[in-house]
Amino acid sequence: MMSMQTIFVISEEAAVLAELCCGAKAAAERVTAILFGGEADAAAAASCGADRLLFCQPSGGAVAEDYAAAIAEEVKKDASALVVVNNSIRGRCLAGKLGVLLDTAVLTSVNSLERSGEDLVCRRMVYGGMAQRSEVFAKPYGVVTVGAGVFEAAPGGTQAAVSPFEGAPQGGLKCVNRTEKKEGGVDLVAAKRIVDVGRGLAKEEDLELCRRLAGALGAEVGCSRPVAENNKWLPKSSYMGITGVQVKPELILALGVSGQVQHIGGINKSRVIVAVNKDKSAPIFKHADFGVVGDLYKVVPALIEKLS
Protein backbone atom coordinates (compact mmCIF):
# COMPACT_ATOMS: atom_id res chain seq x y z
CA MET A 1 0.00 0.00 0.00
CA MET A 2 2.68 2.44 1.09
CA SER A 3 5.99 1.76 -0.52
CA MET A 4 8.10 2.99 2.41
CA GLN A 5 11.23 3.61 0.40
CA THR A 6 12.76 5.41 3.37
CA ILE A 7 13.89 3.59 6.48
CA PHE A 8 15.06 5.31 9.64
CA VAL A 9 17.36 3.19 11.78
CA ILE A 10 17.77 4.14 15.44
CA SER A 11 20.16 2.64 17.97
CA GLU A 12 22.20 3.45 21.06
CA GLU A 13 24.75 0.83 20.02
CA ALA A 14 26.98 1.42 16.99
CA ALA A 15 27.49 -2.31 16.31
CA VAL A 16 23.74 -2.96 16.15
CA LEU A 17 23.27 0.22 14.09
CA ALA A 18 25.54 -1.17 11.37
CA GLU A 19 23.62 -4.48 11.28
CA LEU A 20 20.25 -2.74 11.12
CA CYS A 21 21.43 -0.34 8.39
CA CYS A 22 22.55 -3.24 6.19
CA GLY A 23 19.21 -4.96 6.64
CA ALA A 24 17.41 -1.68 5.90
CA LYS A 25 19.48 -0.91 2.82
CA ALA A 26 18.52 -4.25 1.30
CA ALA A 27 14.84 -3.37 1.70
CA ALA A 28 14.58 0.33 0.90
CA GLU A 29 16.14 3.04 -1.28
CA ARG A 30 17.03 5.55 1.41
CA VAL A 31 18.39 4.84 4.87
CA THR A 32 18.86 7.46 7.55
CA ALA A 33 20.60 6.33 10.72
CA ILE A 34 20.23 8.02 14.10
CA LEU A 35 22.90 7.05 16.61
CA PHE A 36 22.67 8.01 20.25
CA GLY A 37 26.24 9.04 20.89
CA GLY A 38 28.78 11.78 20.28
CA GLU A 39 30.47 13.08 17.14
CA ALA A 40 33.44 10.72 17.52
CA ASP A 41 31.12 7.70 17.83
CA ALA A 42 29.33 8.85 14.70
CA ALA A 43 32.57 9.32 12.75
CA ALA A 44 33.61 5.79 13.73
CA ALA A 45 30.23 4.44 12.65
CA ALA A 46 30.01 6.36 9.36
CA SER A 47 30.48 3.29 7.17
CA CYS A 48 27.40 1.65 8.73
CA GLY A 49 25.67 1.43 5.36
CA ALA A 50 23.27 4.37 5.80
CA ASP A 51 23.08 7.30 3.38
CA ARG A 52 23.15 9.77 6.21
CA LEU A 53 23.95 9.45 9.86
CA LEU A 54 22.61 11.80 12.49
CA PHE A 55 24.17 11.67 15.92
CA CYS A 56 22.37 12.66 19.06
CA GLN A 57 24.21 13.03 22.34
CA PRO A 58 21.54 13.14 25.05
CA SER A 59 22.26 16.04 27.38
CA GLY A 60 21.13 17.21 30.78
CA GLY A 61 20.12 13.75 31.99
CA ALA A 62 17.93 13.09 28.94
CA VAL A 63 17.69 9.54 27.57
CA ALA A 64 16.92 8.15 24.13
CA GLU A 65 13.15 7.88 24.58
CA ASP A 66 12.89 11.59 25.40
CA TYR A 67 13.72 12.33 21.77
CA ALA A 68 10.57 10.61 20.43
CA ALA A 69 8.84 13.87 19.45
CA ALA A 70 11.92 15.31 17.76
CA ILE A 71 12.56 12.06 15.85
CA ALA A 72 8.90 11.84 14.79
CA GLU A 73 9.23 15.35 13.31
CA GLU A 74 12.27 14.21 11.33
CA VAL A 75 10.49 11.06 10.12
CA LYS A 76 7.44 13.05 9.00
CA LYS A 77 9.58 14.94 6.47
CA ASP A 78 9.03 11.79 4.39
CA ALA A 79 5.47 11.06 3.35
CA SER A 80 5.95 7.37 4.14
CA ALA A 81 8.67 5.62 6.10
CA LEU A 82 9.51 2.68 8.27
CA VAL A 83 11.34 3.25 11.54
CA VAL A 84 13.60 0.41 12.72
CA VAL A 85 14.66 0.68 16.36
CA ASN A 86 17.16 -1.49 18.21
CA ASN A 87 15.19 -4.02 20.28
CA SER A 88 16.49 -2.93 23.69
CA ILE A 89 14.23 -2.01 26.61
CA ARG A 90 14.88 1.69 26.00
CA GLY A 91 14.51 1.10 22.26
CA ARG A 92 11.08 -0.45 22.78
CA CYS A 93 10.00 2.51 24.93
CA LEU A 94 11.13 4.93 22.22
CA ALA A 95 9.42 2.79 19.54
CA GLY A 96 6.07 2.83 21.39
CA LYS A 97 6.12 6.62 21.70
CA LEU A 98 7.12 7.03 18.06
CA GLY A 99 4.25 4.75 17.09
CA VAL A 100 1.71 7.03 18.77
CA LEU A 101 3.27 10.18 17.31
CA LEU A 102 3.20 8.61 13.83
CA ASP A 103 -0.25 7.04 14.46
CA THR A 104 0.89 3.51 13.87
CA ALA A 105 1.43 0.19 15.62
CA VAL A 106 4.77 -1.27 16.63
CA LEU A 107 6.01 -4.72 15.74
CA THR A 108 8.68 -5.89 18.17
CA SER A 109 11.41 -8.49 17.73
CA VAL A 110 11.01 -8.61 13.99
CA ASN A 111 13.24 -11.35 12.61
CA SER A 112 12.99 -10.66 8.89
CA LEU A 113 12.35 -7.58 6.78
CA GLU A 114 11.87 -8.12 3.07
CA ARG A 115 10.64 -6.10 0.16
CA SER A 116 7.93 -7.71 -1.89
CA GLY A 117 6.91 -5.26 -4.60
CA GLU A 118 5.37 -2.24 -2.93
CA ASP A 119 5.25 -3.94 0.44
CA LEU A 120 7.80 -4.22 3.22
CA VAL A 121 7.03 -7.58 4.77
CA CYS A 122 7.82 -7.87 8.51
CA ARG A 123 7.97 -11.28 10.13
CA ARG A 124 7.90 -12.14 13.80
CA MET A 125 7.06 -15.04 16.08
CA VAL A 126 3.68 -15.09 17.84
CA TYR A 127 1.97 -17.42 20.33
CA GLY A 128 5.22 -18.15 22.15
CA GLY A 129 6.95 -19.45 19.03
CA MET A 130 4.05 -21.57 17.76
CA ALA A 131 3.73 -19.48 14.62
CA GLN A 132 5.53 -16.97 12.47
CA ARG A 133 3.35 -14.08 11.33
CA SER A 134 4.02 -12.01 8.20
CA GLU A 135 2.58 -8.52 8.25
CA VAL A 136 2.72 -5.28 6.31
CA PHE A 137 1.89 -1.81 7.54
CA ALA A 138 -1.33 -0.41 6.11
CA LYS A 139 -0.53 3.16 7.12
CA PRO A 140 2.01 5.70 5.85
CA TYR A 141 4.33 4.96 8.75
CA GLY A 142 5.43 1.84 10.53
CA VAL A 143 7.65 1.17 13.55
CA VAL A 144 9.47 -2.08 14.23
CA THR A 145 12.18 -3.19 16.63
CA VAL A 146 14.92 -5.56 15.53
CA GLY A 147 17.52 -7.09 17.79
CA ALA A 148 21.20 -7.81 17.36
CA GLY A 149 22.05 -10.82 15.21
CA VAL A 150 19.09 -10.62 12.79
CA PHE A 151 21.05 -8.89 10.01
CA GLU A 152 24.72 -9.07 9.26
CA ALA A 153 26.79 -5.94 9.03
CA ALA A 154 28.72 -5.65 5.77
CA PRO A 155 32.00 -3.89 6.49
CA GLY A 156 33.38 -1.18 4.21
CA GLY A 157 30.09 0.39 3.15
CA THR A 158 30.05 3.86 1.65
CA GLN A 159 30.51 6.71 4.05
CA ALA A 160 27.32 8.24 5.34
CA ALA A 161 26.95 12.01 5.48
CA VAL A 162 27.36 12.70 9.20
CA SER A 163 25.64 15.57 10.95
CA PRO A 164 24.26 16.35 14.40
CA PHE A 165 20.58 15.62 15.06
CA GLU A 166 18.70 18.88 15.47
CA GLY A 167 16.05 18.22 18.04
CA ALA A 168 15.50 18.73 21.73
CA PRO A 169 14.46 16.14 24.32
CA GLN A 170 10.98 16.41 25.84
CA GLY A 171 9.17 15.12 28.87
CA GLY A 172 12.08 13.45 30.60
CA LEU A 173 11.45 11.76 33.90
CA LYS A 174 13.70 12.65 36.78
CA CYS A 175 16.29 9.93 37.21
CA VAL A 176 17.44 9.98 40.85
CA ASN A 177 19.86 7.09 40.67
CA ARG A 178 21.54 4.96 38.06
CA THR A 179 23.69 1.94 38.84
CA GLU A 180 25.50 -0.58 36.71
CA LYS A 181 24.10 -4.06 37.00
CA LYS A 182 26.30 -6.29 39.09
CA GLU A 183 25.36 -9.57 37.51
CA GLY A 184 27.55 -9.00 34.45
CA GLY A 185 25.21 -10.11 31.69
CA VAL A 186 26.72 -12.51 29.17
CA ASP A 187 26.42 -11.78 25.48
CA LEU A 188 24.69 -14.95 24.34
CA VAL A 189 23.91 -13.49 20.92
CA ALA A 190 27.63 -13.34 20.16
CA ALA A 191 28.50 -16.66 21.83
CA LYS A 192 29.79 -19.49 19.62
CA ARG A 193 29.02 -22.24 22.12
CA ILE A 194 26.34 -22.28 24.80
CA VAL A 195 25.57 -24.67 27.65
CA ASP A 196 21.77 -24.45 28.00
CA VAL A 197 20.47 -25.23 31.49
CA GLY A 198 16.91 -26.44 31.95
CA ARG A 199 14.57 -27.44 34.74
CA GLY A 200 16.28 -30.82 35.00
CA LEU A 201 18.90 -29.15 37.16
CA ALA A 202 17.96 -30.01 40.73
CA LYS A 203 19.43 -27.12 42.67
CA GLU A 204 21.17 -23.80 42.28
CA GLU A 205 24.55 -25.09 43.49
CA ASP A 206 24.59 -27.51 40.57
CA LEU A 207 25.05 -24.57 38.24
CA GLU A 208 28.72 -24.92 39.16
CA LEU A 209 28.75 -28.25 37.29
CA CYS A 210 27.29 -26.56 34.22
CA ARG A 211 29.83 -23.75 34.50
CA ARG A 212 32.67 -26.27 34.65
CA LEU A 213 31.38 -27.92 31.50
CA ALA A 214 31.09 -24.51 29.86
CA GLY A 215 34.70 -23.82 30.89
CA ALA A 216 35.87 -27.09 29.35
CA LEU A 217 34.04 -26.28 26.10
CA GLY A 218 34.86 -22.58 25.96
CA ALA A 219 31.13 -21.90 26.16
CA GLU A 220 28.80 -19.40 27.86
CA VAL A 221 25.97 -20.51 30.14
CA GLY A 222 22.38 -19.78 29.19
CA CYS A 223 19.09 -21.29 30.34
CA SER A 224 15.39 -21.81 29.72
CA ARG A 225 12.76 -19.44 31.07
CA PRO A 226 11.84 -21.10 34.38
CA VAL A 227 15.48 -21.25 35.46
CA ALA A 228 15.71 -17.46 35.23
CA GLU A 229 12.14 -16.32 35.88
CA ASN A 230 10.90 -18.79 38.46
CA ASN A 231 14.08 -20.02 40.15
CA LYS A 232 16.02 -16.80 39.54
CA TRP A 233 19.23 -18.83 39.43
CA LEU A 234 20.54 -16.92 36.43
CA PRO A 235 19.88 -13.35 35.33
CA LYS A 236 16.96 -12.81 33.00
CA SER A 237 19.38 -11.83 30.24
CA SER A 238 20.53 -15.46 30.22
CA TYR A 239 17.29 -17.06 29.19
CA MET A 240 16.80 -18.10 25.61
CA GLY A 241 13.42 -18.27 23.94
CA ILE A 242 10.85 -16.32 21.99
CA THR A 243 10.34 -13.98 24.94
CA GLY A 244 14.03 -14.05 25.81
CA VAL A 245 17.29 -14.00 23.88
CA GLN A 246 17.40 -15.56 20.42
CA VAL A 247 20.76 -17.11 19.69
CA LYS A 248 22.54 -18.83 16.81
CA PRO A 249 25.77 -20.35 18.09
CA GLU A 250 27.75 -23.17 16.52
CA LEU A 251 26.83 -25.46 19.41
CA ILE A 252 24.05 -25.65 22.00
CA LEU A 253 24.43 -28.28 24.68
CA ALA A 254 21.07 -28.55 26.40
CA LEU A 255 21.14 -30.08 29.90
CA GLY A 256 17.84 -31.12 31.42
CA VAL A 257 15.92 -28.95 28.96
CA SER A 258 12.46 -30.30 28.08
CA GLY A 259 12.19 -28.39 24.81
CA GLN A 260 9.08 -26.22 25.07
CA VAL A 261 8.14 -24.46 21.85
CA GLN A 262 8.94 -21.06 23.26
CA HIS A 263 12.46 -22.17 24.21
CA ILE A 264 13.10 -23.95 20.90
CA GLY A 265 12.16 -20.70 19.13
CA GLY A 266 15.16 -19.07 20.80
CA ILE A 267 17.74 -21.75 19.98
CA ASN A 268 16.73 -23.41 16.70
CA LYS A 269 19.04 -21.32 14.57
CA SER A 270 22.03 -22.99 16.23
CA ARG A 271 24.20 -25.08 13.88
CA VAL A 272 24.36 -28.12 16.17
CA ILE A 273 22.07 -28.95 19.08
CA VAL A 274 23.02 -31.64 21.59
CA ALA A 275 20.66 -32.63 24.38
CA VAL A 276 21.07 -34.58 27.61
CA ASN A 277 17.81 -35.47 29.32
CA LYS A 278 16.70 -38.52 31.26
CA ASP A 279 13.19 -38.37 29.82
CA LYS A 280 13.25 -40.11 26.45
CA SER A 281 9.97 -38.49 25.42
CA ALA A 282 11.24 -34.94 26.03
CA PRO A 283 10.47 -32.83 22.92
CA ILE A 284 14.05 -31.51 22.92
CA PHE A 285 15.24 -34.74 21.27
CA LYS A 286 13.19 -33.94 18.17
CA HIS A 287 15.13 -30.71 17.87
CA ALA A 288 18.55 -32.18 18.60
CA ASP A 289 21.25 -33.47 16.28
CA PHE A 290 22.55 -35.71 19.02
CA GLY A 291 20.80 -36.78 22.18
CA VAL A 292 21.84 -38.69 25.28
CA VAL A 293 18.92 -40.24 27.15
CA GLY A 294 20.52 -40.29 30.57
CA ASP A 295 21.11 -38.58 33.87
CA LEU A 296 22.91 -35.30 33.38
CA TYR A 297 24.49 -35.72 36.83
CA LYS A 298 26.33 -38.77 35.48
CA VAL A 299 26.95 -37.61 31.93
CA VAL A 300 28.25 -34.11 32.64
CA PRO A 301 31.07 -34.98 35.10
CA ALA A 302 32.28 -37.75 32.76
CA LEU A 303 32.10 -35.37 29.81
CA ILE A 304 34.08 -32.69 31.64
CA GLU A 305 36.76 -35.25 32.43
CA LYS A 306 37.02 -36.41 28.84
CA LEU A 307 37.11 -32.89 27.46
CA SER A 308 39.83 -31.60 29.80
Add this chain to the structure above:
Amino acid sequence: MKIIVCCKVVPNEEELQVLPSRELGFDGVPWKISQYDLNALESGKQLAAGGGSMTALSIGGTEALGSSKIQKDILSRGPDSLKLVLDDGKPFQDSLQTAKAIAGAVRAAGEYDLVLCGMGSSDLYFQEVGVQVGALLGLPAVNNVTGIKPAGEGVVEVERTLENEVEVLEVPLPAVLSVSSEINVPSVPAMRDIMKAGKKPVEKLDCPDCGEASLRTLEQMAPEQQERRQELVEGDGEEAVDALVRFLKKEGF
Protein backbone atom coordinates in the same frame (compact mmCIF):
# COMPACT_ATOMS: atom_id res chain seq x y z
CA MET B 1 -3.90 5.47 45.36
CA LYS B 2 -6.38 4.54 42.63
CA ILE B 3 -4.96 1.82 40.46
CA ILE B 4 -6.18 0.38 37.17
CA VAL B 5 -4.57 -2.89 36.15
CA CYS B 6 -4.87 -3.94 32.51
CA CYS B 7 -5.01 -7.64 31.86
CA LYS B 8 -5.55 -9.58 28.69
CA VAL B 9 -7.28 -12.93 28.32
CA VAL B 10 -5.51 -15.08 25.73
CA PRO B 11 -5.76 -18.59 24.32
CA ASN B 12 -3.44 -20.90 26.23
CA GLU B 13 -0.56 -21.13 23.77
CA GLU B 14 0.53 -24.48 25.16
CA GLU B 15 -2.70 -26.05 23.89
CA LEU B 16 -2.73 -24.62 20.38
CA GLN B 17 -2.63 -27.20 17.60
CA VAL B 18 -0.51 -27.08 14.50
CA LEU B 19 -2.74 -28.20 11.61
CA PRO B 20 -1.39 -30.17 8.64
CA SER B 21 -1.51 -26.91 6.66
CA ARG B 22 0.90 -25.51 9.32
CA GLU B 23 -1.78 -23.04 10.35
CA LEU B 24 -2.71 -22.85 14.02
CA GLY B 25 -5.80 -24.59 15.34
CA PHE B 26 -7.70 -22.84 18.14
CA ASP B 27 -10.50 -25.40 18.56
CA GLY B 28 -11.20 -26.12 22.19
CA VAL B 29 -8.18 -24.14 23.37
CA PRO B 30 -8.93 -22.79 26.85
CA TRP B 31 -8.58 -19.11 27.72
CA LYS B 32 -6.28 -17.86 30.45
CA ILE B 33 -5.02 -14.62 31.93
CA SER B 34 -1.91 -13.67 30.00
CA GLN B 35 1.07 -14.83 32.03
CA TYR B 36 2.84 -11.49 32.49
CA ASP B 37 -0.38 -9.73 33.42
CA LEU B 38 -0.38 -11.84 36.59
CA ASN B 39 2.65 -9.79 37.63
CA ALA B 40 0.72 -6.56 36.98
CA LEU B 41 -2.24 -7.81 39.04
CA GLU B 42 0.12 -8.78 41.88
CA SER B 43 1.80 -5.35 41.81
CA GLY B 44 -1.58 -3.65 41.91
CA LYS B 45 -2.68 -5.81 44.81
CA GLN B 46 0.44 -5.04 46.82
CA LEU B 47 0.20 -1.29 46.18
CA ALA B 48 -3.52 -1.18 46.95
CA ALA B 49 -2.86 -3.03 50.21
CA GLY B 50 -0.80 0.00 51.27
CA GLY B 51 -3.95 2.14 50.99
CA GLY B 52 -6.02 2.51 47.85
CA SER B 53 -8.29 0.83 45.40
CA MET B 54 -7.69 -1.41 42.44
CA THR B 55 -9.79 -1.97 39.35
CA ALA B 56 -8.98 -4.49 36.65
CA LEU B 57 -9.62 -3.62 33.02
CA SER B 58 -9.82 -6.18 30.27
CA ILE B 59 -10.57 -5.78 26.60
CA GLY B 60 -11.44 -8.45 24.07
CA GLY B 61 -14.09 -10.61 22.48
CA THR B 62 -17.03 -12.26 24.24
CA GLU B 63 -15.54 -15.72 23.77
CA ALA B 64 -12.50 -14.71 25.81
CA LEU B 65 -14.08 -12.47 28.43
CA GLY B 66 -17.75 -13.35 28.54
CA SER B 67 -17.52 -16.28 30.93
CA SER B 68 -17.97 -15.69 34.64
CA LYS B 69 -15.17 -18.19 35.26
CA ILE B 70 -12.49 -16.02 33.71
CA GLN B 71 -14.02 -12.87 35.25
CA LYS B 72 -13.82 -14.49 38.67
CA ASP B 73 -10.29 -15.62 37.98
CA ILE B 74 -9.28 -11.99 37.40
CA LEU B 75 -11.27 -10.76 40.42
CA SER B 76 -9.72 -13.36 42.72
CA ARG B 77 -6.31 -11.76 42.20
CA GLY B 78 -6.86 -8.53 44.09
CA PRO B 79 -9.07 -6.09 42.18
CA ASP B 80 -12.17 -4.59 43.87
CA SER B 81 -14.00 -4.50 40.56
CA LEU B 82 -13.65 -5.39 36.90
CA LYS B 83 -14.33 -3.24 33.87
CA LEU B 84 -14.76 -4.93 30.52
CA VAL B 85 -14.73 -3.69 26.97
CA LEU B 86 -16.33 -6.45 24.92
CA ASP B 87 -16.31 -6.25 21.17
CA ASP B 88 -16.45 -9.11 18.72
CA GLY B 89 -15.67 -6.94 15.71
CA LYS B 90 -11.95 -7.46 16.44
CA PRO B 91 -11.07 -3.79 16.58
CA PHE B 92 -7.97 -4.48 18.72
CA GLN B 93 -5.66 -6.17 16.28
CA ASP B 94 -2.43 -4.31 16.87
CA SER B 95 -0.60 -2.48 19.63
CA LEU B 96 -2.02 0.94 18.70
CA GLN B 97 -5.65 -0.18 18.42
CA THR B 98 -5.38 -1.99 21.74
CA ALA B 99 -3.74 1.05 23.33
CA LYS B 100 -6.51 3.32 21.97
CA ALA B 101 -9.15 1.01 23.46
CA ILE B 102 -7.42 1.00 26.84
CA ALA B 103 -6.80 4.76 26.79
CA GLY B 104 -10.48 5.35 26.00
CA ALA B 105 -11.62 3.04 28.77
CA VAL B 106 -9.21 4.62 31.26
CA ARG B 107 -10.50 8.10 30.38
CA ALA B 108 -14.06 6.87 30.90
CA ALA B 109 -13.10 5.35 34.25
CA GLY B 110 -12.65 8.83 35.73
CA GLU B 111 -10.04 9.50 38.36
CA TYR B 112 -6.97 7.31 38.65
CA ASP B 113 -3.36 7.55 39.73
CA LEU B 114 -1.69 4.56 38.19
CA VAL B 115 -2.30 2.32 35.20
CA LEU B 116 -0.37 -0.95 35.39
CA CYS B 117 0.30 -3.31 32.49
CA GLY B 118 2.28 -6.51 32.14
CA MET B 119 5.41 -6.51 30.02
CA GLY B 120 3.72 -8.12 27.02
CA SER B 121 0.90 -10.53 26.25
CA SER B 122 1.53 -14.27 25.94
CA ASP B 123 -0.07 -14.40 22.50
CA LEU B 124 1.20 -11.50 20.43
CA TYR B 125 3.84 -10.15 22.82
CA PHE B 126 4.09 -6.65 21.37
CA GLN B 127 5.51 -5.27 24.64
CA GLU B 128 4.33 -1.85 23.49
CA VAL B 129 0.75 -1.40 24.63
CA GLY B 130 1.61 0.16 28.00
CA VAL B 131 3.98 2.72 26.50
CA GLN B 132 1.47 3.53 23.78
CA VAL B 133 -1.35 3.98 26.33
CA GLY B 134 0.87 6.45 28.22
CA ALA B 135 1.72 8.36 25.06
CA LEU B 136 -1.95 8.51 23.99
CA LEU B 137 -3.00 9.83 27.40
CA GLY B 138 -0.09 12.27 27.48
CA LEU B 139 1.19 10.64 30.67
CA PRO B 140 4.64 9.47 31.73
CA ALA B 141 5.14 5.83 30.71
CA VAL B 142 7.93 3.50 31.79
CA ASN B 143 8.56 -0.05 30.61
CA ASN B 144 10.30 -2.97 32.32
CA VAL B 145 9.53 -1.67 35.80
CA THR B 146 11.03 -3.84 38.55
CA GLY B 147 9.95 -1.83 41.59
CA ILE B 148 7.25 0.72 42.55
CA LYS B 149 7.22 2.67 45.82
CA PRO B 150 4.95 5.53 46.83
CA ALA B 151 7.18 8.58 47.34
CA GLY B 152 4.95 11.28 48.77
CA GLU B 153 1.89 13.05 47.39
CA GLY B 154 1.37 12.33 43.72
CA VAL B 155 4.76 10.72 43.09
CA VAL B 156 6.04 7.16 42.86
CA GLU B 157 9.62 6.02 42.83
CA VAL B 158 10.06 3.55 40.04
CA GLU B 159 12.91 1.12 39.58
CA ARG B 160 13.48 0.17 35.96
CA THR B 161 15.95 -2.53 35.03
CA LEU B 162 17.65 -2.12 31.67
CA GLU B 163 20.07 -4.54 30.02
CA ASN B 164 23.14 -3.21 31.83
CA GLU B 165 21.91 -0.77 34.41
CA VAL B 166 19.19 -0.08 36.92
CA GLU B 167 17.48 3.32 36.96
CA VAL B 168 15.50 4.83 39.79
CA LEU B 169 13.01 7.35 38.44
CA GLU B 170 10.70 9.83 40.15
CA VAL B 171 7.44 9.52 38.26
CA PRO B 172 4.65 12.07 38.79
CA LEU B 173 1.14 10.60 38.87
CA PRO B 174 -0.95 9.75 37.01
CA ALA B 175 1.36 7.47 35.06
CA VAL B 176 1.39 4.23 33.10
CA LEU B 177 3.87 1.54 34.15
CA SER B 178 4.58 -1.78 32.43
CA VAL B 179 5.98 -4.15 35.01
CA SER B 180 8.63 -6.75 34.33
CA SER B 181 8.10 -10.39 35.23
CA GLU B 182 10.97 -9.87 37.70
CA ILE B 183 8.97 -7.48 39.89
CA ASN B 184 7.22 -10.17 41.94
CA VAL B 185 6.03 -13.74 42.10
CA PRO B 186 2.26 -13.73 41.55
CA SER B 187 0.44 -15.31 44.48
CA VAL B 188 -2.05 -18.10 44.00
CA PRO B 189 -5.55 -16.95 45.02
CA ALA B 190 -6.74 -18.43 48.32
CA MET B 191 -10.14 -20.07 48.64
CA ARG B 192 -11.61 -16.97 50.33
CA ASP B 193 -10.36 -14.77 47.44
CA ILE B 194 -12.11 -17.07 45.00
CA MET B 195 -15.32 -16.97 47.10
CA LYS B 196 -15.22 -13.19 47.32
CA ALA B 197 -14.54 -12.78 43.59
CA GLY B 198 -18.08 -13.81 42.64
CA LYS B 199 -19.55 -10.91 44.64
CA LYS B 200 -17.39 -8.16 43.13
CA PRO B 201 -18.94 -5.82 40.55
CA VAL B 202 -18.34 -6.30 36.83
CA GLU B 203 -19.08 -3.32 34.61
CA LYS B 204 -19.25 -3.35 30.82
CA LEU B 205 -17.99 -0.24 29.06
CA ASP B 206 -18.72 0.92 25.52
CA CYS B 207 -15.95 0.20 23.06
CA PRO B 208 -13.96 3.37 22.43
CA ASP B 209 -12.91 4.38 18.92
CA CYS B 210 -9.80 2.33 18.14
CA GLY B 211 -9.08 3.80 14.71
CA GLU B 212 -8.01 1.90 11.62
CA ALA B 213 -5.78 -1.15 11.87
CA SER B 214 -2.14 -0.28 11.22
CA LEU B 215 -1.27 -3.75 10.00
CA ARG B 216 -2.41 -6.26 7.45
CA THR B 217 -1.57 -9.90 8.18
CA LEU B 218 -0.44 -11.84 5.13
CA GLU B 219 0.17 -15.19 6.71
CA GLN B 220 0.45 -16.98 10.04
CA MET B 221 2.11 -20.38 9.95
CA ALA B 222 3.95 -22.68 12.31
CA PRO B 223 7.66 -22.40 11.55
CA GLU B 224 9.05 -25.18 9.43
CA GLN B 225 10.79 -27.65 11.64
CA GLN B 226 14.52 -27.34 11.25
CA GLU B 227 16.04 -30.58 9.96
CA ARG B 228 17.90 -32.25 12.82
CA ARG B 229 19.70 -35.56 12.74
CA GLN B 230 18.11 -36.81 15.97
CA GLU B 231 20.88 -39.35 16.64
CA LEU B 232 20.16 -40.86 20.04
CA VAL B 233 22.12 -42.91 22.56
CA GLU B 234 20.50 -44.32 25.67
CA GLY B 235 22.28 -44.62 28.98
CA ASP B 236 24.62 -42.49 31.03
CA GLY B 237 27.61 -44.81 31.28
CA GLU B 238 30.99 -44.55 29.61
CA GLU B 239 29.69 -45.79 26.27
CA ALA B 240 27.12 -43.04 25.96
CA VAL B 241 29.60 -40.35 27.01
CA ASP B 242 32.18 -41.68 24.53
CA ALA B 243 29.59 -41.55 21.75
CA LEU B 244 28.83 -37.96 22.71
CA VAL B 245 32.53 -37.03 22.71
CA ARG B 246 32.98 -38.66 19.29
CA PHE B 247 30.02 -36.70 17.97
CA LEU B 248 31.41 -33.41 19.30
CA LYS B 249 34.87 -34.15 17.81
CA LYS B 250 33.35 -35.03 14.45
CA GLU B 251 31.50 -31.71 14.45
CA GLY B 252 34.74 -29.90 15.14
CA PHE B 253 34.22 -29.04 18.81
